[in-house]
Amino acid sequence: MKKDRIICGLDVGTTKTCMMIARTHLDGGLELISTGYADSAGLHKGVVIDLDAAAASIRKAADEAELKSEVSVDWVIVGAAGDHFQSFNSRGAIDIGGNRHEVTEEARTQVIAAAQSVPISPDREVVHVLPQEFFLDDRGGIKNPVGLFGSQLDVNIHVVTCQIALNQNLINAVNRAQMRVKKVVAQPLASAEAVLTRDEKELGTAIIDIGGGTTDIAVFLGDAVHFTKVLPVGGTHFTRDLAIGLQTTIEDSERIKKDAGTVLTERILAEDSVLVPGMGTRAARNVSRRVICSILRDRAVEILELVADQLRKALVSQNLIAGVVITGGGSMLDGMVELSEEILGMPVRQGLPLGIRGLPPELSHPVYSTAVGLALFGAEEAVVRKKKWGRAGGTPWLLNRILSLAGN
Numbered sequence: 569m570k571k572d573r574i575i576c577g578l579d580v581g582t583t584k585t586c587m588m589i590a591r592t593h594l595d596g597g598l599e600l601i602s603t604g605y606a607d608s609a610g611l612h613k614g615v616v617i618d619l620d621a622a623a624a625s626i627r628k629a630a631d632e633a634e635l636k637s638e639v640s641v642d643w644v645i646v647g648a649a650g651d652h653f654q655s656f657n658s659r660g661a662i663d664i665g666g667n668r669h670e671v672t673e674e675a676r677t678q679v680i681a682a683a684q685s686v687p688i689s690p691d692r693e694v695v696h697v698l699p700q701e702f703f704l705d706d707r708g709g710i711k712n713p714v715g716l717f718g719s720q721l722d723v724n725i726h727v728v729t730c731q732i733a734l735n736q737n738l739i740n741a742v743n744r745a746q747m748r749v750k751k752v753v754a755q756p757l758a759s760a761e762a763v764l765t766r767d768e769k770e771l772g773t774a775i776i777d778i779g780g781g782t783t784d785i786a787v788f789l790g791d792a793v794h795f796t797k798v799l800p801v802g803g804t805h806f807t808r809d810l811a812i813g814l815q816t817t818i819e820d821s822e823r824i825k826k827d828a829g830t831v832l833t834e835r836i837l838a839e840d841s842v843l844v845p846g847m848g849t850r851a852a853r854n855v856s857r858r859v860i861c862s863i864l865r866d867r868a869v870e871i872l873e874l875v876a877d878q879l880r881k882a883l884v885s886q887n888l889i890a891g892v893v894i895t896g897g898g899s900m901l902d903g904m905v906e907l908s909e910e911i912l913g914m915p916v917r918q919g920l921p922l923g924i925r926g927l928p929p930e931l932s933h934p935v936y937s938t939a940v941g942l943a944l945f946g947a948e949e950a951v952v953r954k955k956k957w958g959r960a961g962g963t964p965w966l967l968n969r970i971l972s973l974a975g976n
């Protein structure tokens with residue numbers, strides 16, 4: 569198999585680590601070859617807190633994907649999250665010549681650099697610089713100004729930054745798992761890539777990925793990113809609330825949440841109950857399902873109100889013509905779509921990953937949105953690189969492994 573057509577997405581989530589190996593086709597399509605899965609270890613609220621444990625779960629997911637496909641993975645596109653991710657919008661302008669001049673690729677790069685010249689704290693680095701809209705002599709709505717004529721070029725951009733140290737910890741965990749990182753992608757953008765349609769991005773939509781340890785938000789308007797945010801709350805908080813409220817184990821709480829949980833408490837019959845195992849030697853007891861689910865509902869309301877607050881602060885709520893898409897494992901909790909509609913006050917749908925061929929039905933599930941999105945990002949990047957350099961590059965497998973082992 570030609571190596572320069574292989575793309576690997578690695579989603580290091582708080583609860584699960586997932587590797588997707590895919591192949592690009594000449595027609596621009598992407599086809600899934602294999603996947604690997606492992607329960608995550610060494611992560612808390614989206615960030616690595618134990619290097620060895622995180623590296624072991626990454627290696628386990630990679631081993632499974634490699635074994636099934638007989639491809640050895642050198643480079644990965646890795647998704648990163650955690651509330652250290654921050655974002656802002658900025659504008660830049662350059663003069664491209666007194667008399668009307670043609671905008672060159674270089675001028676495009678220069679104006680983006682001008683927009684980016686906002687000081688950021690020395691402990692942070694830029695992860696994404698995403699052009700939203702170009703203006704030529706104040707005429708906006710331009711996606712690509714190259715080749716057009718004008719005198720002044722402006723651009724609005726969205727910039728995503730993160731803490732250097734926390735990002736490096738993730739990269740080190742991947743290196744320790746014997747792979748190298750080609751690109752770090754903010755998880756909300758990866759999920760959006762897999763889940764949102766072109767129309768939704770154009771009309772205006774917010775994607776909310778409710779994961780295990782984080783809730784990631786990305787807002788698209790006019791086919792461009794306008795807002796990104798990672799909140800440090802997710803599905804594990806629902807489970808913990810149940811464990812505390814019901815005085816039972818995390819394992820039993822997780823099972824009860826998935827099997828009997830709903831946030832639509834008003835639909836539960838008064839007599840419905842759930843057998844809750846006791847902790848240690850304590851006996852199991854029947855608990856009202858309404859009581860159990862009101863614990864879940866309280867947490868869901870809290871998270872969705874935090875999301876609503878962020879959308880209000882971003883001043884975008886009124887522009888989300890295509891409403892909201894929820895994805896991630898937390899979106900699987902029964903009634904989340906309905907409750908989100910009630911709290912956010914707009915239409916909500918659940919988002920499943922799309923855009924990759926050969927995705928088996930069991931992987932067409934909201935927990936895989938980020939991993940699929942990372943593979944799609946990798947495919948997009950390969951196309952850009954090919955255009956720039958004539959072909960997709962790659963380090964020979966052995967050299968790559970030696971560099972990884974040497975800690976490079």
Ligand SMILES: Nc1ncnc2c1ncn2[C@@H]1O[C@H](COP(=O)(O)OP(=O)(O)OP(=O)(O)O)[C@@H](O)[C@H]1O
Pocket residue numbers: 580581582583584585608613614649755778779780781782783802803804807822825826829896897898899900901902934935936
């Ligand atoms: N059917 C279900 N009902 C309720 N919760 C569910 C269901 N299925 C999965 N979850 C929850 O989804 C969460 C895991 O989601 P996901 O795999 O998207 O998170 P992650 O990617 O590991 O974490 P993060 O993105 O926050 O770092 C867990 O807390 C799990 O309990």
Ligand SMILES: [Mg+2]
Pocket residue numbers: 581582755779780896938
């Ligand atoms: Mg996730």
